[in-house]
Amino acid sequence: MSVRRLAKDQPASFAFSKETMKKVDWWIAKYPADRARSAVIPMLWLVQKQEGWVSEPAIRAIADKLDMAYIRVLEVATFYTMFMLEPVGSAALIQVCGTTPCMLRGSGELMKVCKSRIGEKQTLSADGKFYWEEVECLGACVNAPMAMINDYYFEDLTAADLNQIIDDFAAGKAPKPGTRIDRVNSAPEGGPLTLTDPGLYDGTAAKPISKLPNSDPAPVPA
Incomplete structure (x- = not known):
């Protein structure tokens, strides 16, 4: 602690x-x-x-x-670490996840961007617009590396992605949160890989069951 x-x-x-x-x-x-x-x-x-x-x-x-x-x-x-005890950026509070899954997927590069663009962690930027810190797991390990910026998750980030996000906030824009790759929520990149047959859901692949399995009474021992 x-x-x-x-x-x-x-x-x-x-x-x-x-x-x-x-x-x-x-x-x-x-x-x-x-x-x-x-x-x-x-x-x-x-x-x-x-x-x-x-x-x-x-x-x-x-x-x-x-x-x-x-x-x-x-x-x-x-x-509770969710409460900030010193002033944070007027444009963005960037909390980069540094736990193992994110670190293995490149969160160190995200921290380098923050340090070069904003300054040392837990320090307000010179223009007062940005503040960043390293935090423990934010629960989006499948979408690593990621950061929570203000109230939203920005996921599957690269250093270039984070640079662009900082540029957008600096310009007064509101970059869209969520993943930066072709996926929906935490689904695989490119879309689901299993349970893709529509017949599984619309009933066309269903086969009638004439007899329930194990429906015969067990034989009575002699």
Whole structure:
């Protein structure tokens, strides 16, 4: 487990937007009054969606809203790596998977692109648009190498693919997530290789069964 600390530079204050507060109230209402603190993780996520990261003033605001000690919210925020504790890129947060399947398929080359285009990992780019980090398995091993960029998976990536994706985000575009090769979801490249006969599904290949197997009663022992 890595040590996770709050950013050195913090904003002076934090305020929930009207839209965020509406969602916060919805989450709190899902729980009994004496269990409202169960909404702490959704609230941290809502703050991150509003600000891009979770600041110390935001942690205090959540604690006040849920009548929790500040340290309890801080414990949750620092435990779960999905919560960013320092400012991230305004255009893209790039999380490159570095677990074995992705590493064997070339994630090291993706990290080289990030380092050359953005800088050292877990450092905001000079223009403030990009931030990247190496993460553990994101559960898309079949589509390795891959990266989660903002809220979406970008899969079957090459270094050239990632360079183009960064160019697109820098230009204010929204590159399409998903695979970069000829496949659907996690199917083989080029399409399925098994169960391709339409008769298996439309009934034309079905054969009538005149007698169910093992339908005869077992003989009675003498």
